[in-house]
Structures are given as C-alpha cells and as structure tokens.
Amino acid sequence: MTSRHPNTQHKSVIDADGLQSLIGVLRDEGYQVIAPRASDDAMVLGQVNGIEDLPVGVRDEQDGGHYRLVPGGGRALFEYGPGPQGWKRYLYPPEERLWRARRHGESFTIEEDSQSTDKYAFLGVRACDLRAMEVQDKVFDREPQGDPRYVARRKNAFVVAVNCARAGGTCFCVSMASGPRAKDGFDVSLTELIDDDRHVFLAEAGSKKGVELLERIDRRPASDTEMSRADAIVSQTAESMGREMIADAEHVLARNLESDHWETVADRCLTCGNCTLVCPTCFCTTVEDVTDLSGAIAERWRKWDSCYSMDFSYIHGGSIRREGAARYRQWIAHKLSFWHEQFGISGCVGCGRCITWCPVGIDITEEARTLRDGEKDL
Amino acid sequence: MPEPRKAKLAVWKFASCDGCQLSLLDCEDELLELAGAVEIAHFLEASRATVRGPYDLSLVEGSITNSHDAERIQKIRRQSKSLVTIGACATAGGIQALRNFAKVDDFIATVYAHPTYIEALAKSTPIHDHVRVDFELRGCPIDRRQLLEVLGAFLNGRRPNIPAYSECFECKRRGTVCVMVARGTPCLGPVTQAGCGNLCPPHQRGCYGCFGPMETPNTASLSGWFGSAGADQAKIRDLYRSFNAAAAPFRRESERHD
Known part of the structure; x- marks a missing residue:
C-alpha cells in the first residue's frame, strides 16, 4: 500500500526494456506480477512474467452490455480500458476459507487459517481502480469490523498505475472525480508515449517503494516536452469520456x-x-x-x-x-x-x-x- | 455407549437416464466415507442386496410418467422420513417433459410398431406434483459436490448450502468472461440457478439451463436480448425447452414464443 507522495521530481522516462526490468525487479522481490492479459475475448487479470505477456496493440470497444477486443493497429501496451474484473479479486478473493474446526470426541479445536502472505504487484491499474482500492480501504481497513486478510494483502501490494490514453465507451471517471489521471494511491505511475520512432513510458514514483524501484532500472530524466505530452494525453482522454454521471x-x-x-x-x-x-x-x-x-x-x-x-x-x-x-x-x-x-x-x-x-x-x-x-x- | 444407529439411505429410480444416481457412485473419494456414515439400504444401481424400509433418507431420481410410478412414489414417501429429489427429471419433469407440449399418442405411434403394452401418462411430471418433497437438488445431471453437501447437511442436521441465485455468480467468482457481453452468445445463465460448477461459459458456450430457473428469473428481459441478438421465435422457444422445459418459468416463457 502506498502513502500519499505528491512529489513530482521523480518523473523519468523508461523504454520497453525498462518496463521489462521493472517487471523483473518486482519478480525478484518476490512479487507475483498481475496485469490484464488478452484472454477469452477480454482483458482478464492474470500473472505476467514479462512484457511479452502484455497485449500489444489491442483496444476494447465498450457499450452497455457490449465488450469486444479490437486491433488498435499500433504498438501500445495499455490502449484499452477497465476489463471485466476489478483488482478486488486478488485483495478480497471470491471464495476464502476463514477457519476449520476439528472434532475430538466431545470437544473440538479451531484451526484458523494463517494470515495471507500473498505479495502482489498490480501492473496497469487505472485511476478509477486506484479510487476503488481507496474505497475498499475505508470498508476493510478499520477497527473493529475491518478485515485483516484484506489489510495484509493490501499492505504487501505494489501498485503500478497507468494513465489512460483512451476513454472507454462506458467510462465516466471524470464526473466521479476519480480519473483519468492517477493522482495518488500508487507506487509508480506510467504514461505510455508513442511516436513514429519511439515507444517510452513517463514514469513517476508515488511512494518511497516506488522511488526505490525506479532507482533500480535504466531510465533518464523526463524532458519538458515529454511531460507536457503526457499531460495532453490524459487531458484528451478526459475530454472523450463515454458517459457522465449527473451532479449530486x-x-x-x-x-x-x-x-x-x-x-x-x-x-x-x-x-x-x-x-x-x-x-x-x-x-x-x-x-x-x-x-x-x-x-x-x-x-x-x-x-x-x-x-x-x-x-x-x-x-x-x-x-x-x-x-x-x-x-x-x-x-x-x-x-x-x-x-x-x-x-x-x-x-x-x-x-x-x-x-x-x-x-x-x-x-x-x-x-x-x-x-x-x-x-x-x- | 452403543454406536448410534446409522441413517438408512435409499435411492429410487423413476423415468430417468440414471445419470444422477451415477453421480453418487462418482463420489469415488468420498464413497467409503459415505458407506461409513450411512447404511446404504436400497440402491439397485450399486447392489442387488436391499434392506426393507422404513428409510431415513430417500433420494429420488426421475419423473412420473405412468400410473404405476404414480402409485409407487406414494409408497416410497410413506416409507421415507426425508425425501430428496435429485436431478432435472425429478425436480422438473426432465427432457421427457417435452411431450407435455405435444400429444403423447403421436410419439407412441411413431416409436412403437406394436404399442399394446405401452402405458404412458399424457405428461411427465416432477415428484413434487405427487408427494411432499423435503429438498430438491437441481441439475442435469446433479453436481456431485452439491449431492455431498446435501447428504452432509442431512447427516449433521443443518441446512444445505445450495444457493438459488443465477449462474452468473459462478462465472464471476471463477473469473469467466461473460459470453453474452464479450461474444454475443445466447446464454441462459442469468435465469438459471447456479450449482453446476460453471461448466459451459468457460468454454465459450452459453449456459444450457441444466439447473433450471433461478429464484427470480426475468425470462422476458432475457428473451428480449435473444431477439435483439438475432434469434427468431422458434430459436428463443427452444432455448428454454430442454432439460427443464416443464419448470414453470421456462415453460411459460417458451409458450410465449410458440
């Protein structure tokens, strides 16, 4: 989990090899890296071992009751919107055993399942889903009715956010003031920048863990042009929202x-x-x-x-x-x-x-x- | 202290394919445990040796399709403390209830050269139309984990965890991508009771409705979707007209498209 760290001086640029090493370093640190993967006609969350597992040039088409993956024509790795699953399935699994009891004659003993030691790195978390984690934190991370398993997984998790370069047809994060820019709640955020001759990511650390991670991979400081390019991409996404929630x-x-x-x-x-x-x-x-x-x-x-x-x-x-x-x-x-x-x-x-x-x-x-x-x- | 008497279990067959009884034999890992927990008193698919009633628990497979069986189920009910029906035939009339939508004599004339000894009721009906049923376990066939859950609940005096919500719950918990939304494939999942273990949608097939109608099925809305996805009236009718064709919500919906 990540504390607020609005410091923007850590903006740097990494290329595809840098993203590959980012995944590698996370794996070396013992994280299971989870990202959307193109599978069964949708972007389904699953384990990735390297950038070769990420979808290349795939977009989604979303509308009420409608989802299709379509070719985007380019090299982009994060050109699609929210997939069918939220990250909650890792932080708060669909089915979980809380304890088991064993009978011994007239008495019984309770064997509580040990606390989760799952260590997930989430790659490709969008601003809306960062907000969703914040919302679920308010539900689960509190006394006395909180959920220690959720809290343990959340504390162990490393979050790599991605700023959306395209708004999905059913997106309305702007009107919920939750996106499309990842403002906080991440360890590292990425904005994908694609030109004719280059494919890089503007990387920003959002936590101490994020700073430490970026220090371990090849990168260079971001130029003003790159930073304003990234801003423009997110602004463009904000202007093309598929839907809007009413005020109040x-x-x-x-x-x-x-x-x-x-x-x-x-x-x-x-x-x-x-x-x-x-x-x-x-x-x-x-x-x-x-x-x-x-x-x-x-x-x-x-x-x-x-x-x-x-x-x-x-x-x-x-x-x-x-x-x-x-x-x-x-x-x-x-x-x-x-x-x-x-x-x-x-x-x-x-x-x-x-x-x-x-x-x-x-x-x-x-x-x-x-x-x-x-x-x-x- | 003497050992408590083991519960006497009986398994009965009516008009059916035996697939649900077979699910009991399929409980390979648990079969010995089951044999230790109950006295299997009458189970012809497993053994010719039978023990006379009364029985603590009767599992009933199959539907009522002739007058002989209509009488036999009454006798079984009288001999059974608890009676649980298993499978789509016993709970809804089964695939053979397709005859409920036609004239049974026409089928008999088509199938049998000499139908002298064929005696069939006009309709195939579920067991609950004839006797009081303590619990209905759905499915074509039933799911063996659900069967063990029902048996475990019965033996331990608790309510079985057999939810009546939609099959969509099983898809979403498992992480199966919705075939309606992502492929435009007709699927009965939203109106079908969960419990099969999520067999078809993970293989990009729509749900066939083997577990019958969920607790509050909105078949009219789903049929509207089928129509807008290009299904004509006959296709929509046939989607509901399979293993659970005679379950009331599916029967009524199919008749709307006749």
Missing part, C-alpha cells in the same frame, strides 16, 4: 426512493447480480458453514455475495427485498447515495463495468439521469 447523484437518489421508475428498470433487470460482482467496490459476502459427512470437520467459508440474491436480505420469515425493483434500488441507492453516509465517499468510481457487463446494458448513469429528469416534471 447522492441527493437525487435519496429523494427518489419512491419513484415509479424502479418498476421500469425492473422490467429489464435480470437480478443476475453481474453489476455487483464486476463492481470494484462492492464488498458484500455471505458466510457458509460446511461439514464433512462424518461431522468430524467443519469449515467456514466466505464467498462473494450480492444484494441481488434473495438470501442476501433473508431475515426471519423471508427475504425483505423480493421484487427486482427493490433490489435494483438497493444497489444503486447504496452505491451512489448511502455510501456517502456510511463511508464518507461515493461507492461509484466511474469505471463503467456495471454498464458494460450488465447483459442487458442497464446504465447506472442513465438511470440516475432519468430519476433526476423525472423530478423536473413534478
């Missing part, structure tokens, strides 16, 4: 809990849970206790859950959010409104995953706008 969504949602519009969304909503599972900040889980056949061993497992499942709101006598309308409302109102009260920040980072990966393309920005516009008609 927090209060618009809070005012519209009884809107008729929820029924209209429910006609389309599959209550499949995809939006929550791809959301990089959604953190809800369920706990399952399992036993073996003989009853000698019991285990407690934690698994990603979703406010779209009926069991999620099951209390004595049944589920309290039986209708799809109630469940969609719960999700979007928590994400955009109640999250502020609960954690002092929006639960939405503007990555657009819930729009892209909703099979029927329900658009969080559009639904919020419809609710706001409905108020004008009153």
